[in-house]
Amino acid sequence: MFFAFAKRFFFLMSLALVLVFSVVAGGQGESEGVKGGTELELWTFQETHIEFYEQMAKLWNEEYPDRQIELVATAYPYDEMHNQLLVALQSGVGAPDIVDVEIARFPNYLKGVPQFAAMNDKVEPIMDELVKGRFEIYAKDGKYYGLPFHVGALVMYYNMDILNKAGVDPDTIETWDDYVEAGKKVKAATGKPMTTIEVTEQWSFWPLISQRGSDFVDENGKIILDNDINIDTLQFLYDMMHTYNIAIPTPGGFCHSEEYYGFMNNGGAASIAMPFWYMNRFTDYMPDLKGKILIRPCPRFTPTGHRSAGMGGTGTVVTNQADDIELAKDFLAFAKLSKEGNILLWKLLGFDPPRWSVWEDPALHEKNKFTDYYINGTKIFDEVLKVKDEIYPVHMSPAVPDIINVIQSEVMYQVLEDQSKTPREALVDAANQVRAMY
Amino acid sequence: MRTVGKKSKVIGFGTVGILTVTGLVFLFPVYALVLAAFRPGQELMRFGITLKTLIPEGLSAENILGLFTARKGAYGFWLRNSIVIMVLRTGLSVLFSAFVGYGLGMYEFKGRSFFLSLVLFLMVVPIQILILPLYRMIISLRLINTVWGVILPFVVYPFAIFFFRQYAVTLPRAFLDAGRIDGVSEIGIFFRIMMPLMIPAFGAMIILVSLQSWNDFLWPLIVMRTEKMFTIPIGLNSLLTPYGNNYDMLLSGAFVATVPIIIVFLLFQRFFISGLSAGSIKG
Amino acid sequence: MSFQEIVPGQVRFIGGTNYKRLLNPQFFTAVKNSLTYMFWTIVVLIPVPMILAVLLNSIPGKKSYLLRGMLFIPALMSVVVVGTIFRLLFASSDMALVNRFVGLFGGEPQAWLLAGSWKSMFLLVLIATWRWTGINIVYFLSGLQQIPHDLYESAEIDGAGPVQKLFRITIPLLKPTTVFVTAISIFGGLAMFEESYILWSAGSPDNSGLTIVRYIYRRGFEAADMGFGSAVGIALLFLVLLVSFTFLKITGFFKQERV
Numbered sequence: 001m002f003f004a005f006a007k008r009f010f011f012l013m014s015l016a017l018v019l020v021f022s023v024v025a026g027g028q029g030e031s032e033g034v035k036g037g038t039e040l041e042l043w044t045f046q047e048t049h050i051e052f053y054e055q056m057a058k059l060w061n062e063e064y065p066d067r068q069i070e071l072v073a074t075a076y077p078y079d080e081m082h083n084q085l086l087v088a089l090q091s092g093v094g095a096p097d098i099v100d101v102e103i104a105r106f107p108n109y110l111k112g113v114p115q116f117a118a119m120n121d122k123v124e125p126i127m128d129e130l131v132k133g134r135f136e137i138y139a140k141d142g143k144y145y146g147l148p149f150h151v152g153a154l155v156m157y158y159n160m161d162i163l164n165k166a167g168v169d170p171d172t173i174e175t176w177d178d179y180v181e182a183g184k185k186v187k188a189a190t191g192k193p194m195t196t197i198e199v200t201e202q203w204s205f206w207p208l209i210s211q212r213g214s215d216f217v218d219e220n221g222k223i224i225l226d227n228d229i230n231i232d233t234l235q236f237l238y239d240m241m242h243t244y245n246i247a248i249p250t251p252g253g254f255c256h257s258e259e260y261y262g263f264m265n266n267g268g269a270a271s272i273a274m275p276f277w278y279m280n281r282f283t284d285y286m287p288d289l290k291g292k293i294l295i296r297p298c299p300r301f302t303p304t305g306h307r308s309a310g311m312g313g314t315g316t317v318v319t320n321q322a323d324d325i326e327l328a329k330d331f332l333a334f335a336k337l338s339k340e341g342n343i344l345l346w347k348l349l350g351f352d353p354p355r356w357s358v359w360e361d362p363a364l365h366e367k368n369k370f371t372d373y374y375i376n377g378t379k380i381f382d383e384v385l386k387v388k389d390e391i392y393p394v395h396m397s398p399a400v401p402d403i404i405n406v407i408q409s410e411v412m413y414q415v416l417e418d419q420s421k422t423p424r425e426a427l428v429d430a431a432n433q434v435r436a437m438y
Numbered sequence: 439m440r441t442v443g444k445k446s447k448v449i450g451f452g453t454v455g456i457l458t459v460t461g462l463v464f465l466f467p468v469y470a471l472v473l474a475a476f477r478p479g480q481e482l483m484r485f486g487i488t489l490k491t492l493i494p495e496g497l498s499a500e501n502i503l504g505l506f507t508a509r510k511g512a513y514g515f516w517l518r519n520s521i522v523i524m525v526l527r528t529g530l531s532v533l534f535s536a537f538v539g540y541g542l543g544m545y546e547f548k549g550r551s552f553f554l555s556l557v558l559f560l561m562v563v564p565i566q567i568l569i570l571p572l573y574r575m576i577i578s579l580r581l582i583n584t585v586w587g588v589i590l591p592f593v594v595y596p597f598a599i600f601f602f603r604q605y606a607v608t609l610p611r612a613f614l615d616a617g618r619i620d621g622v623s624e625i626g627i628f629f630r631i632m633m634p635l636m637i638p639a640f641g642a643m644i645i646l647v648s649l650q651s652w653n654d655f656l657w658p659l660i661v662m663r664t665e666k667m668f669t670i671p672i673g674l675n676s677l678l679t680p681y682g683n684n685y686d687m688l689l690s691g692a693f694v695a696t697v698p699i700i701i702v703f704l705l706f707q708r709f710f711i712s713g714l715s716a717g718s719i720k721g
Numbered sequence: 722m723s724f725q726e727i728v729p730g731q732v733r734f735i736g737g738t739n740y741k742r743l744l745n746p747q748f749f750t751a752v753k754n755s756l757t758y759m760f761w762t763i764v765v766l767i768p769v770p771m772i773l774a775v776l777l778n779s780i781p782g783k784k785s786y787l788l789r790g791m792l793f794i795p796a797l798m799s800v801v802v803v804g805t806i807f808r809l810l811f812a813s814s815d816m817a818l819v820n821r822f823v824g825l826f827g828g829e830p831q832a833w834l835l836a837g838s839w840k841s842m843f844l845l846v847l848i849a850t851w852r853w854t855g856i857n858i859v860y861f862l863s864g865l866q867q868i869p870h871d872l873y874e875s876a877e878i879d880g881a882g883p884v885q886k887l888f889r890i891t892i893p894l895l896k897p898t899t900v901f902v903t904a905i906s907i908f909g910g911l912a913m914f915e916e917s918y919i920l921w922s923a924g925s926p927d928n929s930g931l932t933i934v935r936y937i938y939r940r941g942f943e944a945a946d947m948g949f950g951s952a953v954g955i956a957l958l959f960l961v962l963l964v965s966f967t968f969l970k971i972t973g974f975f976k977q978e979r980v
Contacts, residue, residue, distance in 0.1 A: 045676070047679075074663070074665045075665065076659070077659070077678065078678070078679050079938075080656075080672075080675070084659070087573060087660070093577055094577065094582070094663075199835060199926070200835070200921065200925070200926060251813050252808065252812065252813070257808065258808060258809055259808060259809060259812040262485060262809075262812075262814075263814065409926070409927065409928045410928060414927060417926065418926070433745065433746065437742065453776045453779060453780055454780055456776065457776055457780075457788045457792075458788065461788050461792055464791060464792055464794070464795055464851060464854070465795075467798075467803070467806045467851070468794055468795065470809075471806050482805070482809065487806070487809040487817065487818050488818060488821070492818075558904075558965065558966075558969070559962070563958060597905065600901060600904070601901055604898065604900065604901040605864075605867070605897070608867050638862070638863040638866040638867070639863050642859050642860060642863035646856065646859065649796060649797065653799065655800075670799070674799055674801050675801055678801060685805075688801065688802060692798065692799045692801065692802035695799055696797045696799075700790070703793060707786065707789060
């Protein structure tokens with residue numbers, strides 16, 4: 001009886017082993033892609049980026065038949081890709097040729113001696129056609145390391161269904177004061193909030209302080225999280241929620257939560273201020289709002305203030321472990337800086353490309369899934385062109401990931417949801433906490 | 439066995455009732471997931487989980503079928519890698535850990551306490567601390583991006599050793615002595631006498647180590663370098679990004695991913711009906 | 722590593738500085754959360770699976786398989802998706818399922834995920850219970866197989882009822898298994914990361930989901946401060962060793978436990 005069991009167990013195990021060996025033995029040593037080119041290894045944390053790079057690689061091979069490349073692109077989970085890259089750069093082996101580094105993590109790689117290749121020779125010749133502030137985020141000591149995917153311009157997405165019910169014309173909203181007044185109308189007519197404010201992320205707060213020329217850190221990396229502008233801005237968010245009652249905490253805590261998508265999709269709030277790249281969240285997760293959303297510049301704080309801000313982003317770099325650094329740089333510049341690359345960034349990914357000279361290109365006004373979704377969709381770029389020069393650069397330093405963290409888990413929650421601290425108290429505490437670490 | 443009286447029937451019925459209710463409550467989120475997997479990914483975002491969405495309608499197998507064609511059939515590779523790693527890692531580590539655990543539980547020898555403490559210590563060390571040295575080791579052994587690179591560090595598994603030790607402690611020593619008197623070698627005793635007694639423990643460990651391996655995330659991630667070599671958890675995680683998620687593939691992928699491990703569970707839970715009949719040895 | 726400052730391309734010895742920096746409010750929050758979580762998981766996840774395992778063991782055959790499977794399936798689910806499902810179940814709208822349920826009993830809809838510390842801890846323990854009950858049942862079932870039937874039979878002859886049998890025979894004889902399960906609950910509780918990650922992938926309200934391992938992650942990787950991350954890791958190690966070895970000493974683990 002026992003023997004039967006034991007025997008069967010071993011039989012099963014050895015059978016499984018044999019099976020596995022045959023699979024393992026059969027499944028190794030394969031490669032893919034274009035044969036005969038130089039292999040370029042690329043890491044990203046965003047699978048949709050892969051398609052972009054692959055299309056650009058195809059174009060590259062048509063254009064430079066004598067410098068063929070074979071792109072091996074892999075999408076890793078976000079956190080882990082960055083962690084792995086850190087480990088690989090620190091141990092000097094195992095890093096890819098080209099890699100996407102997200103903005104919040106980028107400063108980590110600028111500590112000490114950056115292990116990336118400088119891209120100045122590619123960027124500087126066309127600087128006047130680029131949104132410069134977006135390149136400075138990924139720079140240190142005058143060297144440009146990362147090439148951005150987009151400008152990430154802040155815009156306002158209005159739900160016209162709700163605005164029309166309340167008789168509000170979005171084109172009359174110039175300043176935040178106008179916005180608050182419109183919000184009161186919306187609230188009175190429909191009972192719905194004008195907007196939602198994140199309590200576990202930073203997307204409601206960071207763009208607004210950037211509109212006013214402030215930031216988490218200044219250009220020298222000094223922490224200015226608790227300056228007066230920031231306190232005042234946080235107070236404004238608080239007032240929208242608790243004084244004017246035109247805003248509610250974002251369902252789910254932040255604008256990328258499943259819960260928020262459902263809420264907004266069902267006409268939960270009248271508007272949301274988010275960067276340009278947020279537009280594919282609407283197309284992908286809020287299909288019921290098709291034909292109801294209007295994109296307009298964001299309100300400003302003062303009559304001459306900036307209406308936009310550049311938010312989020314990803315800097316693509318060539319690492320110093322690349323086998324053929326020149327080739328990797330050339331290809332990356334081709335993908336990210338060329339006109340055809342920038343046009344593809346819009347067509348494929350729905351980004352506002354960093355080379356603004358293509359914004360006027362007819363290709364950006366052709367119909368696609370994004371233009372079909374939004375009201376006057378083919379004129380979206382006319383709206384962004386209006387605010388192109390109203391974007392302050394965002395300053396990055398090694399402390400920024402920490403600051404974002406404190407904003408996410410303490411500041412916004414304590415002030416807006418819990419109301420346990422005033423904006424001043426919360427920001428001063430948070431700033432001191434981060435200062436203590438650096 | 440026992441005479442089934444009226445009273446024990448009522449008790450038996452009540453027991454089944456309690457367990458069924460508990461089971462249904464536990465299965466509820468799973469049910470929500472299964473429904474979501476058979477609908478377009480957008481649906482979940484549009485409506486959330488409400489009473490209305492729990493009525494099974496508007497289902498289609500489209501996502502499940504699309505799973506194997508999306509991203510050049512990457513999912514098929516992930517599934518294969520996960521299965522290969524699970525089988526190898528479980529087979530090897532359960533066997534080796536059983537040896538060690540049995541030794542620690544059955545024999546008195548000098549330094550046993552120290553050895554036991556060492557096992558516990560290793561159990562406690564968070565893998566995050568070991569990652570860097572392990573990573574360098576795997577690179578120098580040229581095992582990066584191979585199945586063996588994922589398996590090797592886990593061939594001896596402190597957690598399983600501890601479990602087998604706890605189990606072996608309760609084994610009747612009389613068997614050991616009886617075996618020795620009959621002139622069976624120590625190894626023979628293990629395989630022919632003790633192992634059958636430890637079948638429930640083997641069953642439990644096979645299930646749990648498989649599960650560990652199936653859901654293991656951190657280490658395979660570091661070893662595996664190309665999309666074709668990913669395991670399922672890594673692949674699924676790469677669908678989630680700060681800039682939007684691929685819910686279609688995520689939900690159906692997660693659903694399909696539970697199937698193999700359920701099979702393992704069903705196969706090995708039979709071992710819990712152990713052959714430990716009463717009084718097989720009269721002291 | 723915990724005595725170094727590690728930045729890409731450079732490593733510097735900085736002595737005990739990393740340990741000095743440990744003494745900050747976030748670290749203490751993390752330790753407090755981890756200990757609280759460990760406490761509750763032990764309180765819930767030892768007795769409940771034990772009783773369920775005893776019940777499962779008492780019913781024969783096919784039914785038992787099915788029920789076991791039902792309880793075990795949650796453990797098989799991938800963390801990522803569980804997160805999505807749970808976040809939607811506990812969504813703050815009054816239509817979301819849990820709030821509908823609360824509404825039935827006359828309660829107010831709650832913003833579960835944003836509601837500070839006790840609710841956060843409640844959710845964390847709830848998810849832990851959901852995920853780990855089935856696994857602990859497997860341990861207890863294999864332990865129950867060890868108990869000879871004739872003990873029960875002779876107890877029955879002596880007129881013992883089911884409750885007496887449970888306390889007189891089952892629980893004492895399950896001791897090795899219970900010790901094992903408690904020990905792994907201690908390790909698991911202190912090293913918890915996933916449950917918190919399931920609910921709050923980014924910040925958790927007022928750090929209510931911050932655990933020690935999350936803190937290691939936050940400092941070591943998100944802020945690329947591996948030296949400091951290692952220092953937190955070492956601190957965690959000491960904490961776990963302290964708690965678990967105390968526990969094992971108390972239970973007389975290092976003495977031969979012959980039944």
